[in-house]
Amino acid sequence: MSDGSSFYITTPIFYVNDVPHIGHAYTEVAADVLARWHRQAGDDTWFLTGTDEHGQKILRTATANGVTPKEWADRLVESAWQPLLKTIDISNDDFIRTTDERHEVNVQLFLQRLFDAGYIYTGEYEGYYCVGCEEYKADSDLVDGTGEYEGQKVCAIHSKPVELLKERNYFFKMSEFSQRLLDLYEENPNFIQPESVRNEIVSFVRRGLTDLSISRQTFDWGVKVPWDESHVVYVWFDALLNYITAAGYGYDDEAFASRWPATHIVGKDIARFHAVIWPAMLMAAGLEVPKQVFGHGWLLVGGEKMSKSKLTGIAPNQITDTFGSDAFRYYFMRAINFGQDGSFSWEDLSARYQAELANGFGNLASRVIAMVTRYFDGVIPDAGVLDAPDQAIRDTEVRVTAAADAAISRLAIHEAIAQVWQLVDELNGYITLQEPWALSKDPANRERLGTVLNTAVRGIGTLAVLLSPVLPVATSKLWTALNGAGAVSDQPIRSAFDWAGGTTVSALEPLFPRIETSETDGSAA
Numbered sequence: 001m002s003d004g005s006s007f008y009i010t011t012p013i014f015y016v017n018d019v020p021h022i023g024h025a026y027t028e029v030a031a032d033v034l035a036r037w038h039r040q041a042g043d044d045t046w047f048l049t050g051t052d053e054h055g056q057k058i059l060r061t062a063t064a065n066g067v068t069p070k071e072w073a074d075r076l077v078e079s080a081w082q083p084l085l086k087t088i089d090i091s092n093d094d095f096i097r098t099t100d101e102r103h104e105v106n107v108q109l110f111l112q113r114l115f116d117a118g119y120i121y122t123g124e125y126e127g128y129y130c131v132g133c134e135e136y137k138a139d140s141d142l143v144d145g146t147g148e149y150e151g152q153k154v155c156a157i158h159s160k161p162v163e164l165l166k167e168r169n170y171f172f173k174m175s176e177f178s179q180r181l182l183d184l185y186e187e188n189p190n191f192i193q194p195e196s197v198r199n200e201i202v203s204f205v206r207r208g209l210t211d212l213s214i215s216r217q218t219f220d221w222g223v224k225v226p227w228d229e230s231h232v233v234y235v236w237f238d239a240l241l242n243y244i245t246a247a248g249y250g251y252d253d254e255a256f257a258s259r260w261p262a263t264h265i266v267g268k269d270i271a272r273f274h275a276v277i278w279p280a281m282l283m284a285a286g287l288e289v290p291k292q293v294f295g296h297g298w299l300l301v302g303g304e305k306m307s308k309s310k311l312t313g314i315a316p317n318q319i320t321d322t323f324g325s326d327a328f329r330y331y332f333m334r335a336i337n338f339g340q341d342g343s344f345s346w347e348d349l350s351a352r353y354q355a356e357l358a359n360g361f362g363n364l365a366s367r368v369i370a371m372v373t374r375y376f377d378g379v380i381p382d383a384g385v386l387d388a389p390d391q392a393i394r395d396t397e398v399r400v401t402a403a404a405d406a407a408i409s410r411l412a413i414h415e416a417i418a419q420v421w422q423l424v425d426e427l428n429g430y431i432t433l434q435e436p437w438a439l440s441k442d443p444a445n446r447e448r449l450g451t452v453l454n455t456a457v458r459g460i461g462t463l464a465v466l467l468s469p470v471l472p473v474a475t476s477k478l479w480t481a482l483n484g485a486g487a488v489s490d491q492p493i494r495s496a497f498d499w500a501g502g503t504t505v506s507a508l509e510p511l512f513p514r515i516e517t518s519e520t521d522g523s524a525a
């Protein structure tokens, strides 16, 4: 229903120690498709993304490059992270940097409130820290190093040695929230999704939580602890707060009240921070917990989690330069069940581009428009009496619209696209069976030809509306060719089948041009 309900969606804020790869772009696209869908449904949508700029990881990278951490962050944000959003057509409403004043000031406000409420104390931290994860590690998180790290304990994720910390720090009384968190997970089973991530987190919290060290004293790249400026706030404690500092916490109560709580889309690596530490922080501050934390799966390359440090990183524009941003968005949202791991391969991308986008959708649209141009001089014919196959197409339009919307509300993006694609396939089958080119040969079939092409035009218009969140570029070209009213991205998506078009069609440029690929590796030539 277009009830104008509020939909606030976020991605993680990404570390600026390096440039983005397709894993980051994957999260951005998923959140973007959901945001565009809700916006098009008339929901009061707010989509936030941004960058995580404090902490030792950034400090060390900047130092190694001979610049200050702020200079480094500015450089990476301007040259890499902001441009990424353009490369893949991200429609974010806001971009927060943890070095923004609105963020730093209100991190301090939040921390002071927790301190005043008695949730923070000083203590001695002794244990291991992985700068790659920016996380304190339990012994069970470590494995024996190999090669140059033989004989040392290394982080299981980064395969690099952890550092032994012994510092006097401030601690957050997280252990007090174990039961309240378990109650939350039980009362709201959707709070953490998918199920596999939820199960892992529930059993982690059942083992009991320890208090969390939330400040560091040995370096100064971070937000200063307001009552003790010799400490900076632990980078995760600082970073998680972006979701409320961007929404107005501490300086715009009205915006904050209308936006918060959010749906957080994150990779499963960081679901625990979002579903344990973050709600505990919010509970301590007397604020609402997030609506949902969704931990999606890994993009795998050659069977391994794709990552820059393991040199399997692929830059998003390596794909978009050849296939375009729509194909990037479509491929990752369609080929991978959202929530599960999925392997990227150039062969699969090329094959789907050709079969589904170029032959399936693109050809359908261009054939229908070409036939209206050829047989009716570009004037969209009226429908006469509907036969069963015509009615079946109309029924499919209504059915897939509802089914796709239901799938989106479960964040099952792949399923929403698969539903809509039933209409692509049925329309292709319909045209093959109805043979408008044969009908056109006999003037006695003029009305029937009109009904068939009217049905087909209505169908591709419905597709334009439904696919606009995934394929914003192609659907907007198609909408222009259909002389649809306004922008396709403004068409109410929950009644996509009721779209209002013009009376004529105009020329349509190829939506998914042919791409030559090399036969040996499937990659673009």
Ligand code: ME8
Residues within 6 Å of the ligand: 011, 012, 013, 014, 015, 016, 023, 024, 026, 027, 052, 239, 240, 241, 242, 265, 266, 267, 268, 269, 270, 297, 298, 299, 300, 305, 306, 307
């Ligand atoms: O963790 N497959 O930032 P980060 C899928 N700054 N997604 C991937 C991926 C892959 N192979 N690799 C990365 C941080 N991602 C913190 C977050 S939030 C308050 C702070 C995506 O730059 C995925 O979304 O290391 C993952 O969670 C995120 O990048 C990690 O980004």
